[in-house]
Amino acid sequence: MNTLNRINHITVVGGGSAGWMAATALATYLGKGATIRLIESEEIGIVGVGEASVPHIKLFNGQWLGIDEAEFVKRTQGTVKLGIQFNDWGRIGDSYIHGFGAIGRSMGPLPFHQFWLKQFLAGRAPDIGHYTPQTVMAPQGRFAPGDRNAPPHSPLADIAYAYHFDATLYARYLRELAEQRGVQRIEGKIVSVQQRADDGHIESVTLESGQVVEGELFIDCSGFRGLLIEQTLKTGYVDWTHWLPCDRAMAVPSASVEPITPYTRATARAAGWQWRIPLQHRIGNGYVYSSRHISDDEAAATLLANLDGEALAEPRPLRFTTGMRKKFWNKNVVALGLASGFLEPLESTSIYLAQSGITRLLSLFPKRDFNPLLAARYNRESAFEYERVRDFLILHYNATERNDTPFWDDCRTMSIPDSLREAVELFRADGRYFRNGEDFFALPSWVQVMLGQRIMPQSYHPIVDEMPEDKLIEQVDGMRAMLAHAVASMPTHQEWINRYWKASAP
Numbered sequence: 211m212n213t214l215n216r217i218n219h220i221t222v223v224g225g226g227s228a229g230w231m232a233a234t235a236l237a238t239y240l241g242k243g244a245t246i247r248l249i250e251s252e253e254i255g256i257v258g259v260g261e262a263s264v265p266h267i268k269l270f271n272g273q274w275l276g277i278d279e280a281e282f283v284k285r286t287q288g289t290v291k292l293g294i295q296f297n298d299w300g301r302i303g304d305s306y307i308h309g310f311g312a313i314g315r316s317m318g319p320l321p322f323h324q325f326w327l328k329q330f331l332a333g334r335a336p337d338i339g340h341y342t343p344q345t346v347m348a349p350q351g352r353f354a355p356g357d358r359n360a361p362p363h364s365p366l367a368d369i370a371y372a373y374h375f376d377a378t379l380y381a382r383y384l385r386e387l388a389e390q391r392g393v394q395r396i397e398g399k400i401v402s403v404q405q406r407a408d409d410g411h412i413e414s415v416t417l418e419s420g421q422v423v424e425g426e427l428f429i430d431c432s433g434f435r436g437l438l439i440e441q442t443l444k445t446g447y448v449d450w451t452h453w454l455p456c457d458r459a460m461a462v463p464s465a466s467v468e469p470i471t472p473y474t475r476a477t478a479r480a481a482g483w484q485w486r487i488p489l490q491h492r493i494g495n496g497y498v499y500s501s502r503h504i505s506d507d508e509a510a511a512t513l514l515a516n517l518d519g520e521a522l523a524e525p526r527p528l529r530f531t532t533g534m535r536k537k538f539w540n541k542n543v544v545a546l547g548l549a550s551g552f553l554e555p556l557e558s559t560s561i562y563l564a565q566s567g568i569t570r571l572l573s574l575f576p577k578r579d580f581n582p583l584l585a586a587r588y589n590r591e592s593a594f595e596y597e598r599v600r601d602f603l604i605l606h607y608n609a610t611e612r613n614d615t616p617f618w619d620d621c622r623t624m625s626i627p628d629s630l631r632e633a634v635e636l637f638r639a640d641g642r643y644f645r646n647g648e649d650f651f652a653l654p655s656w657v658q659v660m661l662g663q664r665i666m667p668q669s670y671h672p673i674v675d676e677m678p679e680d681k682l683i684e685q686v687d688g689m690r691a692m693l694a695h696a697v698a699s700m701p702t703h704q705e706w707i708n709r710y711w712k713a714s715a716p
Contacts, residue, residue: 221425225250228547229431230384286375306662309344465519641667
């Protein structure tokens with residue numbers, strides 16, 4: 211095997227969950243063929259406010275990194291997440307759950323919701339939340355990971371779920387794994403960056419101690435500042451504030467309350483929205499807001515007035531600009547996590563986007579000559595993913611009837627990307643949605659959010675009328691009854707945690 215062109219030295223700049231996820235994955239798949247070093251400073255804080263995730267984390271942790279699920283949940287004070295409950299988004303008083311997994315069971319070429327739609331429009335079926343396991347389980351506070359004895363196409367055969375977890379504890383746990391797999395951690399603050407004269411590639415970084423750390427490939431996980439990708443390489447940033455106007459957040463932990471709910475809560479407020487992420491040892495809370503519509507002090511007061519338990523600290527302010535880097539991979543630097551861009555945590559995509567970037571890098575892993583076609587492919591795929599998540603987030607803000615505050619009036623009346631407008635108009639006509647390529651959010655996600663925020667189709671797919679009325683009623687009513695019966699026999703989420711995943715006292 212020719213190793214002359216192989217990358218042998220990789221330097222990760224920055225820790226946190228993004229840095230240690232990258233280091234662990236690189237060590238797992240590059241083995242002893244490369245030296246992997248991670249530079250972080252105990253003096254520089256991380257944005258570890260508690261994380262809600264999406265089901266992809268089970269694949270990344272379990273199949274790709276070989277992490278035991280029970281150990282992960284216990285070590286990170288984790289709980290189960292079946293979806294997100296959205297309160298007061300379409301109108302004040304509205305509530306719906308965007309659950310993971312499929313809606314019902316497809317019948318022939320059509321998704322289940324088309325058949326439900328005919329029944330619903332005729333007044334013969336309840337809302338769509340009665341037809342997915344997660345949206346039936348979540349409000350009842352029940353959980354089971356799936357029935358191995360269920361038929362292969364049953365929605366109960368493999369119940370999709372994710373986790374809530376402490377991001378700081380996750381990074382600490384990953385650090386242990388990474389170091390066991392050969393990653394070298396270097397403590398220190400970077401004070402200068404050296405570039406090659408001929409092509410501008412990063413050659414080394416110098417620490418405050420005077421230590422010089424070289425590398426052939428650098429992974430920038432330095433957070434919002436983007437030490438390598440932006441401060442050094444001047445890559446540029448695409449600003450999406452005109453579509454996603456929130457630019458600040460206040461975050462505060464509060465005392466845990468039982469029973470622990472198996473879902474994230476996102477409640478619309480006067481100038482943004484408030485998150486609630488239940489962990490075993492505490493609840494993570496935050497108010498994401500627009501500084502043009504509310505002051506920092508007002509945001510902090512609103513957050514503190516809407517906690518389920520006693521605040522355990524003072525609200526911590528965060529500032530951000532929603533958008534993405536013009537390049538995620540520039541020269542010999544790949545940016546991950548907050549260094550690559552920021553999309554607010556409304557749909558819990560931050561951990562996923564970092565993990566997706568890591569797996570994409572492994573797939574397109576370069577040699578020392580850095581074939582520019584690999585970087586171009588990486589950047590196209592990353593930009594597409596960010597743009598599609600962006601559109602899904604814009605949908606939440608724009609699909610509202612609220613005009614009770616200037617913030618919501620601005621969101622309701624703003625112009626939206628053509629790609630999103632087309633999707634909404636198509637769905638409003640007869641309930642159709644078509645996934646774009648490798649769009650992360652599939653049909654069930656778009657359907658649940660559009661219906662939950664009052665985008666009601668005027669009709670349904672014409673093929674639905676070909677199904678005899680008695681069979682249609684049998685299929686739709688039968689799905690609802692089957693899920694209701696199955697969920698009623700499940701343990702509560704609190705019982706599941708106590709029995710299998712109870713963490714030690716923090």
